[in-house]
Amino acid sequence: MELLDRITNYLIDNDLKLATAESCTAGLIASELARVPGSGQSIDCGLAVYSPPSKHRYLGVSFDTIDAQGLTSEAVACEMAAGALNNNDADVALANTGIAGPNPGDDGTPVGTVCFAWAFRHEGHHHHFCETRRFDGERNEVRLAASHYALERLPHYHRLCRGAEANDEEDERSRRAVQRAIGVQLMVKPVIDPQREIERRCGFLCRALCESGQKTLVLGISGGVDSTVAGRLAQLAVEQARERGKQATFAAMRLPYGTQKDADDANRALAFIRPDEVLEVNVQSGSDALLEALETGGLAFQDAGQRDFVLGNIKARQRMVTQYAVAGTRGGLVIGTDQAAEALMGFFTKYGDGACDVAPLTGLTKRQVRQLGRQLGAPAELVDKAPTADLESLAPLKLDEEALGVTYDEIDDFLEGRPIPGRAYDTIVTTYRRTGHKRSLPIAPGAFT
Known part of the structure; x- marks a missing residue:
């Protein structure tokens, strides 16, 4: 218990939260540490991930890395640690992958070989360290030895990350691993087949409508590529439902604030989409009235810019x-246009355009949405707008892009x-972490216990 007590005290003294991603030890690191009374305040979570799909699904480990380096490799361990650190409320993550026995690996890796990775979040940076060691003994002896070794080395690597910046190789490895983990979390595929995605996402909308017992899809059309593509998918989906004998209608909405400067684009989008119905509601009077009521009630703004932002x-x-009023009247589902690029940057209004019942563009980068638009035959001026x-x-x-501080090409390349570029990477990761609350359900008391 001396080691476990010492590591627990080290975590507490340094105010560190630990996450583990364990393959061959199957949760033993977290289990061993949990033997110490009071250690729970320093343990965030423990994941036992054996199969390649589970490593990919929960930690963002690349199948390309697994294929190229093998399951028992420092590269895989590093991506596991990066995924555990990025996806949880932790300051340090331990990961391992190896051969505990009784048989060697399929590639001849000797029994007892274990690859480790330690990942730390320190002063806004991620630091990664890897080792490979071989342990003697029976299967469970190897597992226990590997678990204790991972904990034993934690203070050593934590002191290194506090005392010096990561070298270029560690930094690049960390960047790649973080990118993969976030991309997996946002369900991004680096390469898509546009026609297959159109069919898949139309089918999704059709099933969602039919299985919900509703009969209308509702979507606001702005004239941008996202609402243009989502609108056309919605119209195709209700036509598909009608072919199956279901009652289904698509209600497209125009929701200008006063006079929309690019209203011609919105009309052009509607002409392309060919929705069953178009409703137009100007939201200016309601928006202005609410703002006026807030100010009458005593709300004061710092300046005109803050007032305009609110x-x-x-x-x-x-x-x-407005969209939910129509959906409630017509028995409908509200469609959202959020895609992976906006989700990554939190570039949507919480409970505004981020509120919806179905989100058919989820997982698509901005350039992939454009690919779907071209495949659907949308006007080029809307696709490339x-x-x-x-x-x-x-x-x-x-x-x-002016508001975000990075280009959509940089965001899509990240995903x-x-x-x-390093500047873009830092902006994206910082923004992603800062806007995490937008992508989460409301925080409940259980989150703090």
Whole structure:
């Protein structure tokens, strides 16, 4: 118990939360540490992941890495640790993968070979360290020895990450592993077949409508590529449902705030989509009235910019309320247009355009949405249009990329696992972590126990 007591005290003294991702030890690291009374305050979670699909699903380990390096490899251990660190509320992650016995690995790896990785979050950076060791003994003796070794080395590597920056190789390995883990979490596939995705996502909308017992799909059309593609998918889905004898209608909505400067694009999108029904509701009066009521009630803003920002979110939420009013009247489901690029950056209004019943573009990067648009035959000027949320009255048609601080190409490259500049990488990862609350369900008391 001396080792376990010492590591527990080290974690507590340094205010560290631990996550484990264990293959050959199958949860023994976390289990051993949990023997110490009070250790629970320093343990965030423990994952036992044996199969390649589970390593990919829960930790973002690349199948390419597994194929190229083998399951028992430092590369796989490093990606496991990165995934455990990135996907949990932890400061340090331990991972291992190896051959506990009784038989050697399929590739001849000797019994007792274990690859370890330690990942740390320190002062805004991730640091990774790897080792390979071989242990003697029977299967369970190897597992116990490997578990204790992983814990024994934790303080050593933690001191290293506090005392020096990671070297270039460690830094690049960390970046790749974080990219993969986030991409998997957002359900991104680096390469897609546009026609297959169209069929799959139309089928999804059709099933969702039919199985819910509802009869209408509702979506606001802005004139951007996301709502254009989602709108056409919705119309195809209700036509598919009608072919099956179901009552199904698509209600497209125009939801301008006053006079929309790019209204021609919205009309062009509607002409392409050919929805069953179009409803137009101007949200200006409701949005302005709410803002005025807030100010009458005593709400004061720092400056005109903050006031305009708050009004922008009110507009988005008014549009959500309007769509749900139609859905409630017609027996409908509200469609969301969130895709992986916006999800990554938290670039949506919580309970505004982020509120929906079905999200058919989930997992697609921005360039992949454009691919679907081209495959569907959408007008090129809509497919290639520079994206704008157009929520700020003081900066009409402000480009998304200006607000985000990175380009959509950089965001898509990040999600698809391609190299990107360090500046863009830092901006994306920082924004992703800062906006995590937007992608989560409301926090409940159990989250703190």
